[in-house]
Amino acid sequence: MDPSINAANLAAPTADLSPLALFLHAALVVKLVMIGLVVASIWVWAVIFDKIVTLRKAKRQADEFEDLFWSGGSLDELYEKYGVKPSHPMAAVFSAGMGEWRRSARIDGIDMSSEGVKQRIDRAMSITITREMERLERWLTLLATIGPVAPFVGLFGTVWGIMHAFASIAQSNNTSLAVVAPGISEALFATAIGLLTAIPAVVAYNFFSNKLNLFAERLEGFATEFSAILSRQSEASMSARKENQE
Template sequence: MMGGDASQPELTMLSLFLRADWVVKSVMVLLVLMSIWSWAVIFDKLTRMRKLQRLAGRFEDAFWSGGSLDDLYNRVGQYPADPMSSVFSSAMREWQRSAARGYARESAAGLQQRIERVMQVTLAREVERLEKWLPFLASVGSSAPFIGLFGTVWGIMNSFTAIAATKQTSLAVVAPGIAEALFATALGLVAAIPATVAYNKISNDLSRYAGRLEAFAGEFSAIISRQLDEEG
C-alpha cells in the first residue's frame, strides 16, 4: 500500500505547475501576476478612499465652522492633497484673481460662471485621477476566467494527446494531466473574483464620493452667488 502511493505522481500546486506544458505555465504565471497586481490596486484604492473620506469630513467641518474663507484658503494652500480641498482652492484662487483685478457689478455673473467652470474642471480632473487603474480591475475580472479556460483547454488537449500516444486510459495516467489543466481555471477564478468584487465596491465608493464633491461645489457656488449679490 505504501509503495503504491509512493509511485503515484505528487499532485501539489508546485508539482502541477512544474509538470505543465510551457503554454499552460505561461498562462499560470500571467494569472498569478494579474492577481498580485490586482491586490496591490485594491489595497491602494481602498486605503485611499478611506483617507479621502476622513479628509473631506475634516475639511467640511472647517468650511462650515463659520470662519473666514480667506483664512481657510491660506491654511489649505494652492495645491492641497485631497480633491474637496482642491475644488475649494481652485474656486478661491479664481475669486482672488478677479478681486485683485477689480470686477464691476455687471461682470458678477461672468465671474460666478468662471468659478463654477473652474470647480467642475478641477472636480473632473480629481475624479479621473481616482479612477486610475479601475479599468485594470475590470479587465482582470472579465478576462482572467477566459485566460484560465484557455490554459485548461490547452492542457486537456495535451493530456488526450499523451493518452493516445501511450494508449493508457487508467485514472493514474489521466488524473495528473487533467489536474494541471484545471489548475489554470482555478487560478483564473482566484484572480477574477476579488477583482470583480473590489471593482464594484470601489466604483460605488467613488460614485458616492464624487456626489459629495458635486454637492460641495453646488453649495460653495451658492455662497459665492450670495456674496456677489451683497457686494453688488
C-alpha cells in the same frame, strides 16, 4: 478482470496534486498562462489595497476640511492654509472656486454678482472635480479589464493542457485513471487560477466604483454649496458698494 492488472492499478503511485506539482508538471504554454494569471492576481490585490488606503485617506481629509469649512471661520484664512497648495480633492475644489473668485474680484469694475463670474467659478470647480476623480480612479480600469478576461485566459490554458494530456495518453497507450488524472488536473488548475484572479477583480471594481461615485457626488454637492456662498457674498458686496456710492 485479470487480477494482475487490478493489482497493478492499485499499486500505482498516487499523483501529487499539490499546486506546486501541478505547475511543475504542466505543459509550457499552461505554465506561461498560470504565471501570467498569478502576476495579474498580484496586480489586482495591489490595486485593491491602494484604493482602500487612498479612499479612506480622501474621506478622512474631506471630513476634516468640511468641519473647518462649516465652522464659520474666514474663507480667506482657510484659503491661505489649505487652498494655496491643496493636498486632497476637497481642498482642491475649494481652491479652484476661491481662486477664480479672487481673480475676478481683482478686475476693476467687474460685477461680482454677474452670471459670467458665477459660471467661471462653477466651471473651475467642475474641471477640478473631474481631474481629482480621474486621479482617484487611476488603475480602476485594470480591475475592469482583468475581471472579465482572466477566466477566459485560464480556460485557454485548460484547453491547451487537456489537448496535451490526451496526446500523452495516446502516446503511452494507457487510459487508466492514474495516467489521465494528473494531466487533466494540471489543465483545470489554470481555470482555477483564472477564477481566483477574476472574482476579487470584479467584486473590487463594483465596490470601488460605487464608493467613487458617492465621493464624486459629495464633491459636486460641496461645490454647489460653496458656489452659492460665494454668490451671496458677491451680491452683498455689490449691494454695499452701491449704497456707499449713493
